[in-house]
Amino acid sequence: MNKTIYILNGSNLNLLGQRQPEIYGHDTLADVERACAAVAAEKGFEIRLFQSNHEGAIIDTIHEARHSACGIVINPGAYTHTSVAILDALNAFDGPVIECHISNIHKREGFRHHSYVSLRADGVLAGLGVEGYALAVRRICSLCSK
Numbered sequence: 134m135n136k137t138i139y140i141l142n143g144s145n146l147n148l149l150g151q152r153q154p155e156i157y158g159h160d161t162l163a164d165v166e167r168a169c170a171a172v173a174a175e176k177g178f179e180i181r182l183f184q185s186n187h188e189g190a191i192i193d194t195i196h197e198a199r200h201s202a203c204g205i206v207i208n209p210g211a212y213t214h215t216s217v218a219i220l221d222a223l224n225a226f227d228g229p230v231i232e233c234h235i236s237n238i239h240k241r242e243g244f245r246h247h248s249y250v251s252l253r254a255d256g257v258l259a260g261l262g263v264e265g266y267a268l269a270v271r272r273i274c275s276l277c278s279k
C-alpha cells in the first residue's frame with residue numbers, strides 16, 4: 134500500500150512565518166514540513182508537502198495524489214471559500230482527506246465560515262495553529278493503517 138501523505142497548501146501560505154504572526158504564528162512551511170515528517174516517520178509513512186498560489190497547480194497535484202498518495206491534508210488558503218474546482222478534484226480522490234486551517238475560520242469574517250472543501254473532508258481542524266497539520270497527519274496515518 135502507498136505510504137505517502139500529501140500536504141497541500143494554497144494561496145499565500147508561502148508567506149507563513151513572515152507576515153501576520155498574530156493570526157498565523159511564527160512557524161514557516163519548512164517548520165510544518167519537519168513536524169509532519171516526524172509524525173509520519175513514527176508511523177512508517179512519508180510526506181510530500183506542496184504549496185502553490187495557483188488553483189490549477191493545486192488541482193494537478195490532487196490528480197497526481199490519486200496514484201501517489203494514501204491520504205491528503207489540505208489547507209487551500211482562501212480557495213477554501215471559493216473553489217468548486219478543488220472540491221471536484223478532491224471528490225476524484227479515493228483516500229482520506231483532512232482539511233486544516235491554522236486560524237479558527239468560524240471566529241473570523243463571515244465569508245470565511247463556508248468551506249467548499251468541507252463537503253469532501255473526512256475531518257476538519259481549525260484554530261489549532263500550525264500544530265493542526267501534524268495532528269491531521271496522525272489521523273491520516275491511522276485511517277490509512279486500517
Ligand code: CA2
Nearest residue numbers: 145146148149152210211234235236245
Ligand atoms: O487559517 C487558515 O489556515 C486559512 O486557510 C488561511 C488563509 C485564509 O484565507 C483562510 O480563510 C484561513 C490565508 C492564508 C494566508 O497565509 C498567510 C500567512 C502569513 C502571512 C500572510 C498570509
